[in-house]
Structures are given as structure tokens and as C-alpha cells.
Amino acid sequence: MKFSENWLRQHVRTDASRDELVATLTAIGLEVEDMVSLGDALEGVVVARIVSAERHPEADRLQVCLVDAGLDAPLQIVCGAPNARPGLVAPLARIGTRIGELTIKAAKLRGVESNGMLCSARELGIDADASGLLELPADAPVGAPLAAYLGLPDASIEIKLTPNRADCFSVHGIAFDVAAACGSRVVPIEAEPVPAASEAALSVVLGAGADAPRYLGRVIEGVDATRPTPVWMAERLRRSGIRPVRFLVDVTQYVMLELGQPMHAFDRDRLTGPVGVRRAHAGETLTLLDGRDVSLDAEFLAITDGAPGADRVVALAGVMGGFDTRVTESTRNVFLEAAHFAPDAIIGRSRRLGLHTDAAHRFERGVDPALPPLAIERATRLILDVAGGTPGPLTDVALDAHRAQPKTIGLRRARLQRVLGLSIDDADVERILHALGLDVSAAADGWRVVAPTRRFDLAIEEDLIEEVIRIHGYDRVPTTLPGGATRIAVPSEARVAEAELRRQMVARDCLETINFAFVDAALLAAWNAGAGSVPLANPLSGELGVMRPALLPGLVAAVGRNLARQQSRVRLFELGKVFRASAEASTAPVETLRVAAAVAGAARAEQWSEVARPTDYFDLKGDLEALARIAGTRLTFARSTAPHGHPGRSADILHDGVHVGWIGELHPRLLRALDIDAPVLAFELDAATLQGRSLPRVAPLSRFPSVRRDLAVVAPEAVSWSALESAVRAAAGPLLADIRLFDRYAGQGVETGSRSLAIGLILQENSRTLTDRDVDGVVAEVVAALQREHGAALRS
Template sequence: MQLSEAWLREWVDPPIDTQTLTDQLSMAGLEVDAVAPVAPDFSGVFIGQVLSIDPHPNAAKLRLCQVETGTGEPLQIICGAANVAAQQRVPVAVIGARLPGDFKIKKAKLRGVESHGMICSAAELGLAEASEGILVLPEDAPLGHDFRTWMQLDDHSIDLDLTPDRGDCLSLAGVAREVGVLNRLPLSGPNFHPIAPESEERWPLSVTATAACPQYLCRLVRDLDPNARTPMWMQERLRRCGLRAISPVVDVTNYVLLELGQPLHAFDAERLQGPIQVRFAHEGEPLTLLNEEQIKLHPDALVIADDSGAIALAGIMGGASTAVTEHTRHILFESAFFAPLAIAGRARRYGLHTDASHRFERGVDPELQARAIERATALLLAITGGTPGPLVTARAEAEQPQRPPILLRLERIPRLLGITLEAAEVEDILTRLGLTLTNTDDGWRVQVPGHRFDLRREADLIAELGRIYGYDRIPPSRAQSSTHMSVPREADFDLDQARAQLIARGYFEAITYSFISPSLHALIEPEAQALALSNPISTELSSMRSSLWPGLLQTAQQNLARQQTRVRLFETGLRFRIQPGGELEQEPMLAALAIGDLFPEQWGHSAQPVDFYHLKSDLEALLTLTGRRQEISLTPATHPALHPGQCARIERAGTELGWIGMLHPSLAKQLDLPAASYLFELRLHQLADGRIPAFSPLSKFPSIRRDLALLVASDTPYAAIEASACAAAGDWLRDLLVFDVYAGENIGSERKSIALGLILQAKSQTLTDQDVEDAVARVLARLEQDLGAKLRS
């Protein structure tokens, strides 16, 4: 919200300077984001009148102007502006004047003719970014007066950064009300009088969506002067509040919006077809907006319509078909109260955000509509003339916002604020805020005015007391409360240890958005249903992630684009999946990605690209933290995002813990990533039930090693060999080593040789040769039975 300090002081003028005023507003919760002068510094500019114009003898585009400034003889000034004309009142920079940019006016010769000053444009005075000609002033501008003083340019534009709950301060009147409360001053804004109708013509009106629009007012105004122009004082006030003057009708609606906070709209009455209808849109109903954007409406969109269809998106933006133009002579004013929930989110759905939607979403005073339309009518008639008709009102009493009284207990105030306030002071503050109080046995019953949508419960009222009393006046105190320390189970999976483990292995932690693009979701998990956002930040962030991989892959893209060829990333966070019953599951996950060489570039190791087994080693280091590493296995499987030949499902007792593998080649190509990109992902809640490491007494008896060279099928995983050998050897097996793997000549193309070292040791005896031979025999028999393994001869 941007406003002019001078305009604000017309409503309420506390005896404090600008800095104190802005500090006061910030301390009251209306944070002042910036304070800037409304015009740059300049001096020596006066209001003059062009007496006559003659052509320049040596330049076709220049003219000699005789300008009266009220200080003596007329000045001869050379001007090249096309819009300069005799009898105009204009700003004149005399010799010695200083303009913005430290530009000093001196006597000069242009094409051999002397010029004693400059007729200024708005841009030259810093009042506009660009100008097509000189600034023409009203005919009643006082000749000879200092232009800066007459325009009140020693003013400041105050930019407020309001929180969403303070929609009541999205207007000059709202901010003035706050300043008056803080300084115990009454408001002295302009008087508002109802406009007496000069015709009995009523525009027919029908409201069917009464819950969304409990009150709608309109008024027909005929016979406007199309040649009328917005007065300079109104243009200047709009400029200081960040708006550009367009035309009298539009400027009046914007002016009332800034002044009172009530959005208004004006239709070109000659372009309306039939009665005004306030209803919900039909599915797919078309509408061309004022910005020429064509949209298809959803059935929950509230619209203003006539017999031709929708002509405005209610509370957001008008339609192009009934827009006011420079030729408009008859208008229909609209002033309505739209329920905040009926407008909230609708503008963003169509990629819009307007001043009107910003206010209606936060709540507009439901008693403000008639006052605003009367004010707008009075302003417009003063500028353009015209014949106003009577107000036409549609009001659904049963749908009006209900504001039940709030009970406020005196003893509750010190418990929340930390200070004790006298009853008289409480009543004074709340009364100044416009609240109505009725005494009760332990406090008050408080009725909240219509413009304060944010006051709904007792705590809100107490917060208001603290805000107006002054946060800086509340002494600091130490809060006291009982605490309960929760001790995590030692067997739980420690995420901090997991992070430290990955960082120690060369990974960097990434934090990415939980929102991803639907196209990326379809590439990685085409079979999972994506949760679409109702109001996404953008179309590229319109779905909730069902995996952490999309964020890591996009981060890898950005790193590779910046010449970081070795990428190691991990992330922890939630994934979001819709279950078959329609419920949303939010599951904590841990994912990692590895691309590039195994080691950073160095002289001690030759370049070696990372592969599946390197990533598997990092995964196993994490799984070791659970204390149940031996219970977890990797089973070959297929995943849409992973290479079918380098993909495994991580399991424990048949339960899926996650996935690991190389990125699918086609997906790597689409994402412009290296083919050798490896990922894994773990479901953290499945790892929570860990096992605490425990000491096992060391055996005092010697160990014995037996080596076996086995022939197995080439697709036999080592995990299956390990499981069979451990089950057969029993408690005597202390360790199982793989010290050679061979595939090639003499053993066939469909087999491979694996050399195992079995280390056997008993806790209560020395193993005999027969004991060892029996154990080895059991292992060989089990391997042959389970996997068809044979001793290699």
C-alpha cells in the first residue's frame, strides 16, 4: 500500500515529523517499507502564462514564446514542444533555476536567438518518466507562484508492507484511522453526501449467487462530457500512490479505491445487453478481460454478466466488451461486497493479481459500498458533469457477514501481555479502535466493526491492546514453563549420523523445492498419480514430488551446466503420494545421486568413473547404521527411471526399503545428463527399527580357513551365495571372503568362477579337521542345492 503523506495529513495531522510518523506506524504493525520524496529537488520554477507564440527565424521546429511570470517584463523563451499554445499556464524555470540532475538554467542562444528560461515538461521536473510535451497547468493556477509550493511537492510517498490480516489498512482512510487512534486525534476527512438522482432510470439487476455476493449496488450516470480531463490534483494524488492517470471514469474509481478501500467498476452502459446478473460461471464460459487476455471460466468463478454472457470476473477484473473508452458517454457504476472465500485464489488461477482482488480476498467493509459509490458519483459529476440515476441495491440480509460479540476477560490480559492494564485504559483503547463494549461480570462483551475481519477471538483483542498501548512500553520478562525432555530410542536410525556419513564420503546436502513440474514427474514415475496444486507458483512447480530424485536431477543439471563435472548430492525430505483410497501419504525419504569420476582429479589415482558398485558401497555404509545390514538385500527389478540392467529394489523381509540403480539412458538423454548417472532412495521410516550393537566375547580357540573355487551361473548374485553359505555353516562361520572372480575361457560363457574364503572358529572348542571338513561339505551341498554350484576342478 503506497500513500501520500500530505493526503494522509488532510485526514489526520498529528504534530510529529515524517520519521516519527513512520516509526509509529511500524511499531503499530503497519511496517513502513520505504519513504521517498514525491519529486526530486529543484528550485526556481514558477507558474507562468504564455502570452504569444511566433516562429523561430532560423529553425522550423522551434518557436519564440513570450511568457509572463508575474515578476516584471515578459520573458522570451524558445520552446520546441508541439503542444505549447498561447494563454496556457505552464511551469517556467527562470535563469538561475536548478532542475533535477543539478541542471542549472542559464541565458542561452538557440540558432542565434536569445532564450531567457525554459518551459518545463513533467519529465524535466522529475514528475514522470517520459513526456510528449510541456506540462500544461489548470487555468486557475496562480500566476507567479512558486510551482513547487503550489503543487505541494515537499511531500513523501510512504510504502506500507501490510500483513494479509490488515486488509482494513489498504486505504488512506484505514491508515488515517490507525494514526488517529495512536495519537488520540479525530479524523477530518472529506464530507460525503448522498447524490440526489436527477432521473428515475434504474438498471435491472439480478443476484443469484447471494452467498458469494450478499450486497450489490449499481447506478446509471448518463451524459458525461467525453472531452473532460482528470484534474491535475487528482492525477498527482494517484501518481504519488503509484497509479497512472488514464481517464476521468477510471481515475475516479482508482481514487475512491485508494481513499476508502472499496473497489469499484464502471461499465459502458451503451455496450451492456440486458439486466446485470451476478452469478457463477458456466463450465468453459469464455471471457475476454480488460488486458485482452481470453480465459475459459471454471464453474466456481463468480462473474458479472448480461444477456450476452460474462462481462467481468467479479472482484478481480472487468471485461473488454463493456470497457469504458474515451468516447463513453453513459456509464453504470458497480459497488459490491464479495465474500472473501468466493474471491480467494480465483485471480491466481487465471494468472492475475489486481488491486481489487487483493482487497476482496482480505475482506472489505460490508457497510462501505453505498458510501463509496456516492463518493465516486460526486467526484465524477464534478469533473465530467452528467445525469445520475437512483441507487439500485440487491441485499441478501441472511447472507450478510455475521460478527458475534467477543468476550474479553480483564484477568486474561496480563496472562497474555505480561502487563496489567486498568479497565478504563482497556475501554479507552478499544473504543478508539471503533469497537463497541458492553460490561460483563468479568470483563466486556465486544462488538467488532465490519472493517476488522482480523478480530475473531479474545486473543486478537488482547493483541490489539498491546499494539496500541505500545510494544516498546511492555517491559521484557522471562517466560517460565515446565519442560519435558524426550529421549530418542538408541536403536532408531539416526538421520544426523547418516548425513555425516554421506558428507564424509564426499557428498553435499541439497535442499530443493517440494514442487516439481508434471512433465518431470511423468518421466520419473509415470505410474504414480501426481498431487496437483490448486494455486501453483508457476506451471513448472505445479505438482508435489512423489520422489526426491527430480530435485536432485535438476540440481545436477545446474551443476553440470556450470562445469562441475563431478557431482555428489543427497537430500532428505518428504515425498507426497496419493494412496489407492485417495488419502495423501507424506513419507520421509533420503536420496542420493553420483555423477562423474570416483575421486577428484589428482596425481595419485588415474581417472575412474563411478559405477553401480561404488554407489552400492555408499548405500551399504548407510544401512550399516541400522545394525541390520545382513537382513537387507538388493533384488534385481525394474523401475521406470532406472536402467533395466542396473537396477535393484532394496528389501528387508520382503518389504521394500527403496531403489538403487543407474538412470535410464532415454531419461538421461532427455534431461541432458551423462549416461552414467547413479541414484538411490530410501524410505526412512522403514529403517527406524534398528538394532543396538552388542559386544560378543572373543573366542580363545584358533580359527581355520578353507578356500573354495565355485562355478555358478553368470547371473547368480553374491548375496544368494552368501545367504546359502552362512545358513549351512552355522555358528562356526566367523567371516566369508570373496578373493577372486573369473569369467572367460575354459568355464563357458554362461558361468563364472567365484573364490570364497571360509573362516571357521568355535567359541567352546578347537575345531578338528573332521569338523572343518563336515562344515565345508555342508556348505557345498547347500550351494549345489540352492544355486547349482560346483567345485571348480
Template sequence: MKISENWLRERVPLQADRATLAERFDMIGHEVESIEPLGAQLDGVVVARIVTCAKHPEADRLQVCEVDAGGQTLQIVCGAPNARPGLKAPLAKVGAQVGTLSIKAAKLRGVESFGMLCSAKELGLDADASGLLELPDDAPVGTPLADYLGLPDAVFDLGLTPNRADCLSLEGLARDVAAAFDVPFAPLAIEAVPAQSDRRIEIRLDAPADCPRYCGRYITGLDAAAQTPPWMRERLRRSGLRPISLLVDVTNYVMLELGQPLHAFDADTLHGPIGVRRARAGETLRLLDEREVALDGQFLAITDADRPIALAGLMGGWDTRIGAATRNVFLEAAHFAPSALAGRARRLSMHTDAAHRFERGVDPELPRRALERAARLIVEAGGGEVGPILEAVSAAHLPARAPVRLRRARIERVLGIRVPDAEVERILAALGMTVRADAEGWSATPPSARFDIAIEEDLIEEVARIHGYERIPDRAPSGELVGPSLREDRVGLAALREQLAARGYLEAITFAFVEGAQLAAWNLAEDSIALSNPLSAELSVMRTSLLPGLVAALAANRSRQQVRVRLFETGRAYFAGAEGPREVARIAGVACGGAVAEQWGEAARALDFFDVKGDVESLFALSGSEREFSFEPATQPWLHPGQSAAILRDGRTLGHVGALHPNLARTLDLGGDVYAFELDVDALAVRAVPSAQPLSRFPSVRRDLSFELPEEVPYAEVEKAIRAAVGETLTDIVLFDRYAGANLGSGVKSLAMGLILQDRYRTLTDPDADRCVALAVAALESGCKARLRG
């Protein structure tokens, strides 16, 4: 929201300087994103009129102009394409300072020039550098430009929070500033324009819940080509809007001033009655931007004789547009429910000032005031006869502001300070609330524009920000501090994060919202939750996995010459369900590049599946129950079928690890192999409660075995079979060799392992060890199709 400092000071009698005003804006919750001073150095710049223009004898693009500067005529060489006789424009005289340029008498291609005709950009007033700044025909020649344009000034660019729709207007901001500085504020006095004609049209509300109030007014016989007053054009320009024409400028100006969007129809194109209803499937409408859009029941339409002529709160239609030839207009001002418009503009890939306001909530009492204000401004500049205000209203559907209780004890409890009763009452009254005191505090009824005040804490927030956050002392809380509850049967999330950080991963934070097409590319769109009012099309679906966001972050790093990337994230994935949405805590990681960082002590080697598998297994070790985890071939569509695995704990799948599928890597333009893993935190974090066990005082025995077995039998099955057969006497298995070659035959591998045997109560004998080996061999031969090698 951009606002002119001078315009604001006209409404609020402030003695504070600009820096103090900016600081106070920040403290009351309206962040000042930038301050743009305007016209601070315009000494020597005056309003001038070009009398004659002649072609420069030595340059095709230059003109030699005779310019009336008020009491003297100066010769100026000018290259602006819009320089012409009769044009009034700013003239910087000799000695003036325009930006970093000092104006001096000079010769341009042999012709003397005594000053410079200026564009808006050269004067620092606008970004337009296409030609001279054109001033109105009635601008007094010789008048200092700063006096004529109301300069110097400054434009405050404020970052408003979405709940403060009332501050998307000068009136709302002025009320807040007046309350913060404790100076008087009065709403803009709008004098009613008496009706001079009785032209009417029927108004029908067929969707009263979506549009409980619709007002309109005819203005006939006006001159739509009349010039917008200079003061209004300047205020629009300083608010970030480009002046266009009288009718458009007035509707924009009233929207900025009061906060009520308006729309003007060419009345001669209307046949009535005017209606407000939900659009019907199959209807189309050509908008003012000349797009033809297909409508459905999600859109609210303004109709004329039951044909759509505008999208309510979004944009007008092409067929009823106004132009320079318009003589009769029908002005519209309505209240639309925020829920009826939320997200509709985004569906059409548009953003309008009207939609921005209506989506957040516009004062339902504003339409009549806005029509009175707009009618007077139009008639004063363009003439015409004004008709009566026509209104259709469904009182039952208008939003009502209910009284909110505020207890003085609750203020002290939340803020930690006691705010005097008189100050509380002053603040609430200054913000437009109706306040009634009682024994415990107050009952405050918010004004109709404040959609954000509904509970006691909302009022406490208002008291805090206007009283001043800086007046709330910094005090440490007193009393006993309760430490965090550390469960022995769970691995803390911090421990999992620290483990991955120790393995060389950097923690990332990505959006919980992703693009629907992104999930579809990963084949992860099933059970996804689409947002009804997304921030943008790229953030329209809740993520069902952390990996799409992490891989996008990895790709961004690779595109910036980072070859070796390790990222991990902890967060939640979201799924639709029969009983409502559900959240699943996840931990995920992605990696690419070399297995180790570039160094002299170890040869370079590309990252492979087993490196990332080792990182995942390090997380298992934190649970103290590594044997409960196992791997089996995975079938996920986003994983490489030959370099991936499902991760199981006690037979339940808790995640996956592996290389991304080559097709997916190409689709995402990753430019190389990328490995990823994702695990459910709840299943991963279960830990056996530690219990002390005595160490055996007896020596261990080792027996080495070598087996041939089919290639498709995973080692996990081998280890599981041996442990089940041998029992507690087997304390460990060491796999020290794996071999596959032509001499073994196709589809056969050889595994060599050491069995570590130990008893807690006695020394094992050779027969004991031989019995354990026999049990292991029998189990492998029967369960894994293995054969003991000689």
C-alpha cells in the same frame, strides 16, 4: 502496497518524523520494503508554458522554445518529442539542481539555452522518461512545482501479510497507524450525492452465496474526456498506478482510499437486467485486455440480459467498456465471497488489483460508501446527473462478525506481561471494535472489514502489536526444561543428516510444491495432490518425491560452473489416498561430477553407481542391522535400467538408488550423468536396541572359496544363501575378487570370498570348518547355480 506519506498524514495527525513512522510500520506488522523520497530538491523548478517552438538550425531532433516562466520569457533548447506550443511542463531555471545535474546557461549547437524543461524521471517523480511531464492546462504558470504537486513527499512500499486485506487501502492503514501512535482517527466523511435522475435497472442475484451484495448507480450526461484532477493523478502515480482517464482514475482512487474495487460499464451498451451467476460451460467472454476466454462453472459472471459482460472481481468485458465518447455510465460496487474468487485470476494468468483484494476479503459494508464517494468525484470533475443507488442483497449470506472473548489472564499468560485494562480497551476501540467489559475480561466484536479476527489469540496479537512488541521484555522461561525424547530403537534424523554431511553432501531445502509438468517428466505424477489455490503455476502440485526439486537445484549449480555437486534433503512427500492425503518422510540425495574433490593425492575419477551405493550403505550402518538391507534390480522409469537398484529391508522396498535415465537427463538438460537416491525415513531409521554381548575368547578360522556362477545372480543372493546354510558359526564374509572374461564363457562370472568362522564356546577344528564349507558349497550349487572352481 504503496502509499504516499503526505496522503497518510492528511488522514492521521502525526507529529512523528519519517524514520519513526517507518519503524512503527515495521513494529505493527507492515514491513517497510522501501521508502522513496519524492521532490526533495525542486528549488528553482516552476510550472512553465511553452509559447512557441521552432526547429533548431543545426540539429533535427532539437527545438528552440520560447517558454513563459511566470513574469519572464526564457529561451530553452529542448529535445523532448512532446514539446509543443501551449504545453505546460516543469522548468528547471538556471541555478536549480535536478538530480546530480546543476542547471546552467549553456549553448547547444550554437543556440543559447537558459534552463531545462524536465521529464518526470529527471525530477525523480516517476520512471517515465519518454517526454516532458505534462501538467494540466489550469496549472498556474510560475508556481513552484513542489507547491503545485504537494511536494516533498515519500512513497512507502509496504509488504502486507495476506490476512490483512483491510490494509490494502489508505483507510485501513490510517486506522492502524492512528491506533499505534494513539492519535484520533475518524473514517472518511462521505456526503451523500442526492439523486438527480430516476434511471434504474433490475438486479438479480442468482449466486447469493458468492455475491450476497451487489450495488449499482447510473451517472448520465457526464464528460468522460474531462481531465482527472491533478491531486488525484499524483496520488495514483505515487501509489504505483498510472493515470488513464477520469472514470478509470476515480474507480482506482476510491479502491486505494477505501479498499472497495469498482467497475464502470458504458450504460448505453446495457440492456438489463444485471445479474450475478456462475458462468456456464461453453460461454466465452472478451475481456478488456482483448483476450477471448472460455468460461465454466468455476467463474462468477456479471451478466446483462443473461449474457456475460464481466468476470466478477477480476476484469470487465470488452463490449461494455468505457471510452472518451462515453456519456452514460453504470457504476458497480459489490461484495464477493473470497472463496468464489480464490485462484480464478491465476487460472487466466492474470493479476488485477480487484482480484488481489477480493481473494483476501473486502468489507461487505463498503459498496454503498464507495458509490457515494465515486459519484461525487466524477460529478465534480466531469459533470453529469446521478441516479439513486440500486442494491440487491441476500442478508443471510453476508459474512457476520461474531463477538470474541478476551480474558485478561490469557493475555498475561501468552505475552508474559500484564497490559493495563485501559490500554487493552483503547487498542481494541482504536481498531474499530465494539468492546464490552466483564469480570474476566472483554467481549470484542471486530469491524466488518476484519476477516482475520475469529479467536482469542487473534485479539491478543492485536494487543501485542499495537501495545508494542518492543515493550514485551526478553525473559528466559522459568521452570524445569524437559529434554528431547531419544529413542534407542530409532536412528535420529539428525544422525542421518550428519552422516551424509560427513560424506561430502550439502543439505538443501526445496519447495514442497512443484509444477505438474515436472512430476509428469519424472513419471511421478500418480496420486499427486493439486493445490486449489497455488502460489503460481510452477508451484501448483504437492511433490510426490524430493528428487525433482533436488535435481533442479543441482542443475542450477551446474549452470553456474559447479562441476562436482553433492546435495541431500530431508522432507515429506505427499500422496492422495482413499482416506485422505498422506505424508511420507523421505531422505534423498543427488550427486554428479568427480568421485573425489580435485586434489593431488588421488587421481581424478568420474562418479559411478557404486560410489553413491556406498553413501547409501553408510546410512544402513547407523541402524546396526546392515544385513537386513539388500539390493535388487529396479524398474523405476526415472532410473537407468542398467545402473539402478531397489533397496529392500526385510523384503520391503524402502527406496531406490542409481543413475537418472538418459532420456530424463536430456529432458532436464543436465549435461552429464547424475546419480540419485531416495529412501523412506521411517523404514530406514528402525534400529535394533543395543545389547551387550561377550566377545569370543576362541580363535577364528578362515576358508577361501572360488565359484563360477551365472552373471545374472546378484552377490546379495550368494551371501544370503551362505549365511542361511552355515548359521551362527559364520561371523563374516569377505568378497575379495570378481572376474569375468572370455575364458569363462559368456554370461559367467567368478567370485572369490573368504568365510570367517568362529564359535563362542570352543575352538573350531578342521572337520568343523570343512563341514561349514561343505554346507556353503551345497547351498550355492543348489540355490545359485554355482560351481566350485578347482
């Protein structure tokens, strides 16, 4: 929310300096993100009119202007601005005026005297526009100080609001907090009802129930739409971040900023009536004010024109008006609208259309349902004062059954003191609550408080306690050391901490990333990973519309961004949660903690002692097995058919026969879709697999020697080593201390489709020395099991 400091001071009287005001806003929870001072040093700058402008005899881009500055005679000014022309009213810095670091002096420019400087908005420090002279209205008083005419000095203040403080999306709403913090009172809004001077009116039909419980409208005939927006109004809009367009549009924006009630102005002559509010029908279309054609459905709330059943959509309720019924300079009769729409009926609708409007921003968070009458009277008075016209009667249609009723909240004195840890005088508590606009009455144990309809965030006792302390001052809460003994929680040795997994991945030369938990549905479609994903009802943007069902899509996208920025070797990992839709639609999504890594480029950083080679599957498998060793977890691997994996270069990760993840090289087709032109290897698995470990147990080392027997086994290529290893371990039994694969050969002497694997069996017994008979028996069992289960045989 951005606003003018001077505008705020008109709503709340305070002697606080600008710096004190900014500090106070931040201290009470309205964090000031930016503050720009405007026109702090404009002494000597006056309003002037260019009487004549002739080309400079020695410079094509300069003009010699005679300027009326309210003095006895015109001043001669040499000016290079492209918009300098006779009749233009612009600021003039007279001789002796200091503009920034420059002091204006009489000078000769290319031989022609110049007695001052005509200024742009940027040179004066009141705007960023430096394209030409600041053009003032033609009726601006020549010779008057510019600061007084523009209401300067001033400051543009921008505050960061939390979603629960929708009441502060207006200058008047902010004034209540400032009044409470500064010990002042809010100046009431002057909006006396405007008496009707004609019979002109449009009837209103409400057909959306609780989504639109109130709608007000008024016809004003005979307005002069060509009248310019008054300078004071235009400047307040600019300093609030809104560019003035034309008066009939600007007045609705002005009232929205002042009171917080979005409004819209229709061209009455383009409406037939009655005006209605209903859910849109599937297939209905509307051309918005920005010229875009949008298709609607029953999720949208529509403003219609015409009798029910034969009506047409003329505006998107709470979002934007329609192009066909907009006000223009030829408009003579206006229909003003001010309505209350429920947040649930508006939230997310503008983002579905790729829009972000001030009206939707406010309605999504909640607008005071009592504001429409005040806003429409305020706007009516402004229009009559500036553009004239004849007002008709106010049409106010409401569904009383859906009106919000004020809620009484009890605030106990003892509870207040216990939660805050300090005692606040009753008089201070009552002063704070009254200044915030709350209705307070005394009770035996404290107070009974009725929150105004603009404060949606006040519902329970703790909300009132928060209001009291944020205005009283968090810095006034005493610092007290905790008493009693501190209970230290000892982490379980049977669980591997997340920090330990992170440290291991960092030790393996990977960098940790933190990606959004929301991803683009199109990205999941490229991965063929959209099944079971959870779409968001109200996404922040179209690119963040689905809760991630896996870590790899976001992680690999980060790898791609790094590769595109000249990072030839990228090694990233992430430890985070993924989300899957629950089997029952009514329950929350299932959250699973997962760990993933994605690498591309060389296996080792560039160095002189080792020949560079690209990272391969076994490098990454080594990283994964290093993680598994922390928990003593034994992982097995099986050939994978995952669509995102490269055929023959990827595997499913198994733990005790259960699928827990995937590892391998990404499919070239997927990499092309992701616009990545280098091979990428990755793994992802459930972190729980790596976090549970059995406690170490003391066992004596065997005093007896081990025996090693090496076997050369010819096995089909289709049989994985993990399958062979499992068969060996099962057949060898308890005598097998270790198994090592130390060679692989395929070629001459081995039939096509097979390969020779050299296996070392380490056998040992704790209670005796093994005999040749023991060893031969184990080897025979192993060879028989390999032949029986996988068709493998000893190499001849």
C-alpha cells in the same frame, strides 16, 4: 500495499515525522518493505510552458526554446529532450535551483545562452521515467511552484501485509492502525448519498447465493469520458504503483485504494439488462479487458447481461471486466458496479487463468461487506465533480440470509494480564480498541467488543489481546527470566537424529539443498511419478501446483540447473517430507520423511594424485551404505524396473525384504526430457529405515582363531550378488563371522551369460577352535545352497 504518505495523512491527522511514521507502521505489524522519498528539494522549480522551439544552429539534437515561466519575459532554454515542443507544459528549474548534486546556472551550450533547465521526472526525483520532459496538464498554472501543484514533497510507502490483514489493503484501513498507535483519530470519509436526478437504472438479479450476497449499481448519464484524470488523483495512483489510464477507469482504482472496495465501470449503452450474478456454465467464453479469450466453467462466478436463460457473460466477478462492455473515450453513459463476493468464490480463480489482479487479491482475502454503498457513493461524487453527468437511483440488491452478522467477543481483564504478563490501564485498553474502530462496552470482568465487518481476523479473545499489545507496544513487555528448573530432554540412543544423517552426507562430499515442497505436474509426468500425488486447490503458481510425492524430481532439477551453469561436478542431497494422497479422500495426505541424493560428474574433485573417472553406481552405493552403517541397518538390493531408472544400472532398496527406496543411474530418455546432457546417479529411500538402531551390547572377543576359506563360484549374470550373499549367510549359519566378495571375472574359461565370483568366508567360534570337519561342513552347505537356489557351482 503501496500508498502515498500525504494521502494517508489526509485520513489520519498525526504530527509524527516520516521516519517515525515508517517505524510505527513496522512496529504495529504493517512491515514497511520500501519507502521512496519524492520531491523533497524542489524549491525554485516552477510550472512553465514552451512558447516556441527552434533547432539549435550547431547541434541537431538540441532545441532552443522560449519558455513562459510566469515572469515579465520568456526565458531562453536550450533543451535536448525529444518531446520538447511548442505548447508543452513542463517543470522548469530556474537559475540557482539545486537538482540533486547539480546547481542550475546560466550557461552557453554550443554558443547559445540557456537560462535554466527543463526537467524530466527522474531528474526531479519523483519518478523513474527519463525518456523526456515531464509533461504536465495543459491547464497547469504557469509560474506556480511545481511542489505545490503536484502535492510534494511526498513519499511512496510499500508495506508487507499478512493474509489476515485484508482490512489494510486500503489507505483508510491503514489509517485506523496509525490512529491507534499515534493517539489520533481517523478522519471520516465524506460520501453523502447522491440524490437521483433521473430515472435511468438497471435491475439486478442475484443467482449465486452466498457467493454473491450483495450487488449495487448506478447509471450515470451524460458523462464526459474525455476529461483527463485530475492531477491530484493521477499522482496518488502513481505513488501507489498504478499507472493512470483514463478517468472513468482511474476513479474506480482510486476508490479501491482509498476504501478497499474493488469496483468496475461498464459502458451502459453496451448493456441491455438486467445485470446478473451466477455461476458460469461449462463452455462459456469471455474476452477480458486485456484482450485475452478465456474459457469458463462452474468454478467461476460470472457477471451477466440479459434475462436469465438468454444472458451473456460480460465480466468475471471479482477478477476482471469484459472487453466488449469496457468504458472508452466515447462512453457517455456509465453503469457503476460495487459488489460483495465471498472469498471462497474468488480464491484461486485468477491464477487458473494466469492472472493477478488487484481486485482478486482483495476479494480472495476478504472485503468488508459494508463497503459497497460507501464506495459507490464516493465514486459517483468524484465522477460528477470531474466528468459531469446525471446520476440515476442506486440499485441495492442483497440476500439478507447470507449477510455477515457482527460478532460480540468478550475480553477479560485478568486474561489480558495473564497472557501479556503486564497490566495495562483500562483507559488505555479502551482507547486502543476505540481507535481501531471497534465498538467497546464495559463489563464486570472486562469488556464486550463488537468487531467491525472489515476485521475478519477478530473472532476470539486472543485476537483482541493481540490487538491491544501490538498497539501498546511489544517493546513495552517486560523481560522476565523463566523460573524453576529446566527439564533437559536427552535424545534416545536408539534413534539416529536427522542432523546425524545430514552430517554424514556432508562428510561424503555432498551439499544439502532445500527445494519447494510443491512441484510442477508436468515434471512429475516426465518422471512417470504422478500417481497418488496431491494437487493444491490454490497453488501459488502453475509450476507449484502439486505436493511432491518424491524428492528426486526437485533434486535432479537442481542438479540440472547447476550443470547448466558450468558446474561440472555436482553432488546434492536433501532430507525432507513427501506427500501421498490418503486412501480416504476426507483425510489429510500421508507425510513421509525421506532422504535422497543426486550426483553427476567426476567421482573425486580434480586433483593430481588420482586419475579422473566419472561417478558410477558403486560410488553412490557406498555413500548409501555409509548412511546405513550409522544405524547398523543392513540393506539389500534387487534389480529394478522403475521407468526412471537406467535398465541394468539401477536397483530397488530392500530392508528386511520390504521395498524402501531406489538407487541407480537415471534413464537417458528422462535426462533428455529434463534437458540434462550428463549421466546422473541418484538414490531415495525412507529416512525411517536409517533412523532406528539397536543399542550396542558388550560381548567378549573370541580368543580362538578364525578360519578363512575362499571359493570361486560361477553364477548366472541374472543372479545378483545380494541374492547370492543372502543364500550364503543362511547356509553358513552362526559360524559365519564375515563374507567378502574380492574378485569378479567374466571371459575365457567362463561360459557366456555367467561370471565367476571369488568369495571369502570368515568362520569363527567363540568357545573353541574350529576343526577341518567344521569348516568343510559349512563350505559344503554353502556350495549346495548356491547350486540349489541359484544354479551356481564351484569353478573347475
